[in-house]
Amino acid sequence: DQQVKQNSPSLSVQEGRISILNCDYTNSMFDYFLWYKKYPAEGPTFLISISSIKDKNEDGRFTVFLNKSAKHLSLHIVPSQPGDSAVYFCAASPRGGGNKLTFGTGTQLKVEL
Amino acid sequence: NAGVMQNPRHLVRRRGQEARLRCSPMKGHSHVYWYRQLPEEGLKFMVYLQKENIIDESGMPKERFSAEFPKEGPSILRIQQVVRGDSAAYFCASSQKGGVSHRGPTIYFGEGSWLTVV
Numbered sequence: 231d232q233q234v235k236q237n238s239p240s241l242s243v244q245e246g247r248i249s250i251l252n253c254d255y256t257n258s259m260f261d262y263f264l265w266y267k268k269y270p271a272e273g274p275t276f277l278i279s280i281s282s283i284k285d286k287n288e289d290g291r292f293t294v295f296l297n298k299s300a301k302h303l304s305l306h307i308v309p310s311q312p313g314d315s316a317v318y319f320c321a322a323s324p325r326g327g328g329n330k331l332t333f334g335t336g337t338q339l340k341v342e343l
Numbered sequence: 344n345a346g347v348m349q350n351p352r353h354l355v356r357r358r359g360q361e362a363r364l365r366c367s368p369m370k371g372h373s374h375v376y377w378y379r380q381l382p383e384e385g386l387k388f389m390v391y392l393q394k395e396n397i398i399d400e401s402g403m404p405k406e407r408f409s410a411e412f413p414k415e416g417p418s419i420l421r422i423q424q425v426v427r428g429d430s431a432a433y434f435c436a437s438s439q440k441g442g443v444s445h446r447g448p449t450i451y452f453g454e455g456s457w458l459t460v461v
Contacts, residue, residue, distance in 0.1 A: 234385075236385075262448055264448060266452075271454070271455070271457075272454050272455070273347070273434055273436075273452035273453050273454045273455050274386065274434070274452045275452070276449075276451070279448070319385055319386065321386075323448045328391075328448065329374070329376060329391070329436070329438050329448045329449070329450045330376070330388050330391060330399060331378075331386075331388060331448060331450070332388070333378075333385035333386040333387070334385050335383070335384055335385040336385055
């Protein structure tokens with residue numbers, strides 16, 4: 231059962247525009263949600279996280295929004311840059327589950343010039 | 344300040360051989376996690392270890408897979424009698440504490456070990 235879902239395998243955006251990556255989850259016991267960025271042949275790099283008690287967290291060009299009633303979160307990148315081209319993974323941590331993360335299948339973002 | 348170190352980065356094994364993947368956590372970290380990424384899939388949790396203890400192995404396949412984190416030396420993920428379906432990227436991560444910080448889970452991933460079974 232896929233508890234964290236990223237339904238868009240790929241997204242293409244023009245440089246300077248906003249990139250919106252979406253993630254849905256089914257487990258209401260998730261406590262934290264995280265976004266990771268991954269380049270080919272490298273490990274995931276932490277981008278930004280949000281606690282389940284919040285609905286927004288911002289860090290520079292990256293903002294994560296959480297809609298608990300819809301069990302949906304999104305990552306906004308603005309403005310998008312060519313260096314943002316990578317695979318983005320949504321992940322979730324259950325209450326009391328510590329660092330045991332459940333990952334989505336990823337969205338390949340391509341930022342075009 | 345070295346990050347999480349994994350080796351080998353790439354490993355090719357014939358069916359039936361053994362694969363050993365090593366992971367040295369970040370300095371000061373005593374908690375290690377192994378995740379596996381099959382082609383076209385997300386990372387999946389395999390096992391969580393502290394020094395000399397397996398804390399959670401709920402994601403480990405029941406047979407052929409084992410993990411250890413000895414008092415001295417790196418953590419080892421061992422796959423016996425490999426099959427083609429074991430071909431994947433294996434990521435190790437480490438954390439200072441087992442629980443989340445006030446910012447949430449804080450684990451740092453290594454660059455991965457790519458296992459190819461031929």
